[in-house]
Amino acid sequence: MDQFLGELNESQREAVLYNDGPSLVVAGAGSGKTRVLTYKIAYLLKNGISPYNILSLTFTNKAAREMKDRIARIMGDDIAWRLWMGTFHSIFSKILRREADKIGFKSDFTIYDSQDSKNLIKAIIKEMALDDKIYKPALIHSRISRMKNALITPESYAANKELIEDDFRSKRPATRDIYTTYRNRCRTSGVMDFDDLLLNTWLLFREFPDVIARYRNQFRFILVDEYQDTNSVQHEIVNQLAADHHRICVVGDDAQSIYSFRGANISNILDFRKIYPESKLFKLEQNYRSTQIIVNAANSLIDKNQEQIRKTVFSKKQIGEKIQVISAYSDYEEGYAIAGRIAEIRMLNHYNYSNFAILYRTNAQSRIFEEALRKRNMPYKIYGGLSFFQRKEVKDVIAYFRLISNPDDEEAFKRIINYPARSIGDTTVSKIAVCAHGNRLSLWDVISDPLAYNLAISNGTANKLKDFRQLIESFIEANTTMNAYEIGELVIRQTGMVGELYQDKTPEGLSRIQNIEELVNSLHEFVVNRQEEGVESVKMGDFLAEISLMTDQDTDKDGSNDRITMMTVHSAKGLEFKNVFVVGLEEDLFPSQLSKNSNREIEEERRLFYVAITRAEDNCILSYAKSRFQNGQLRMSAPSRFIKDIDRKYLKLPSDITFGQFAPENFHRFETPHHTSFERPWEYKQEVAPVSTPPTSEQLTRIDRSTTTQQTGNTSSPQNINGLAVGNTIEHDRFGIGEIVGLEGNNENAKATVEFENAGKKQLLLKFAKFRIIDN
């Protein structure tokens, strides 16, 4: 016991030791918050508290898994295993499965992912004959989701004047009907969406005093991680559970609240002490991750936010390098500059590629870095994008699994009734659907007894439906005796999906087959693991319950490779890297244009930037491009206000940086037209750059261009368009080296005539041309 308490600093220890009442642990970035949570739980366990009595909620499966592993190392597997530790969604789905019958569900209800939800909403909008240009499914889905997260049921929605007026004003008065229908349809289908897992738990606890009493009694200690990102339902459920004993400990950092767009409510953490006036506040302020400069720079940034719990995060690590700000002429050049800088830092300090991360605001930015890294043969891994379980072929197979487990599942039904093709078209499906919804039945109910509902279908169609029904029934039958893996194999064989896929020899087809094989492997692994744990029969339903709450991060297997990480700032939360590049620091990109309406949103973007910077241990480098292709057009961009928000003394700024305007007006018309020394144009003159090697001559040319071309901020100059001039030599991605012999137009219409060495004379629309300037 003492040995691990000794590993804590004073405030960490205090936070661990206090367990008699509510506490709020404000944990600055890198301050050892996971360590506190882990040791706190270990401390309770060592003091004789049963793992069964501890509820500990996290935001990701990964976080839960890591914490469980750490506790297992201290307390042993068997104890760690019995802890109620997991994400809100997984813990509450477990409870809901147990109590399902009380709220009109079966314990093997399936879970709709966001895509299923959107599909259903889309179908409802279509059935209601509403215009899906006005009732955009994604928009309606997010509104419904917000409502659920704010504890608003269809009934309370309809009773809420403000919401109704709101919808009326935005010309979407039918929203509440869509919401009601959506909820009802989920019920007849025996499914819950992600938000239902929370809302239904809250409703269950509210409606059934005996149930909540049981769980209150069980969860004698409640711990919640990342409290700044909880939404109202989560907050309220936690309050329901803690109502009697108040032994609740929430951990979080208001400065890292970045999910309000998903309904996270920062006031949950800001107002925690209002709800529990007797609560103790612990502040973890020592950052063990980053250099002093990084911590101080981040502090100076976040200081610009109004709404926050004031704290003084500090580091006792080395002072470190200043945060370098790289200015690039274009988004392409930004890519090259970053790739070059990574190569330099890596060589000089013998870092691995895995010590580097490129963080951006939007996924769309990844492509350019991908190209730049690939050209230099630098290995990388991109996170985000389509996850394994979202892939079409995987979803198709899983839809069968879902239908076997719960034949009422409407989205699963629709997905596979005609896949593989069995000539049951949309017309038939909508006839079934109309009939089903009219009678408040599931689609499966209708095809189980088509005669009873007078379906207007031909005999041929009726036979096809019968075949489909019998196929699924045979699976359902087999499912009573077979384990999840056996059923999986059976389904894939019997449906003929494999045969169909093996026809396809294209790379995409091959990858589809691999994905299905991987799914089968994971089924196998799942069954074997469970059996090792002593579960005798491992059912398909168990597998579904597990994977429906999984994300990409949980299936990531090549995480140990030596690769540069590329991801959005959002997904970097909770991670750390020796060297972090935060790129695209431009107005309208970071902060996002869409966040500029309100100060609240700007503050969230600033917190996002704070999260980005505080991922860095040794080196943090920022970059921006002065022009960028956005939504298919070339746009001039100004450096982000957030760069200005950082105290200048922690920055190494490029000499030509100016804020609040597109192109610098005070650019120097080059005293020395060509750099002859190794001085880097982006650095403050008085600064020495101890960390960096002199750039290669190749880079210097590029960097020189980047500054000289800025003279062309005015886009109308005839000789000098979009940073190009007649006489420049460029290297085009496809045509190679060439010289510019003519220029016309400007901005997005700008064209250059280029005489290429090998490809002859070409007209390039600059908006689309991919090239870089190599000499002027």
Place this chain on the structure above:
DNA sequence: GGCCGGGGCATTTTT
């Protein structure tokens, strides 16, 4: 039933 092309569109996403 599946393929092609035009038009519209475009944050962030731990579950």
Place this chain on the structure above:
DNA sequence: TGCCCCGGCC
């Protein structure tokens, strides 16, 4: 630009 969706066509 690149993606997705829809409608038209074979």
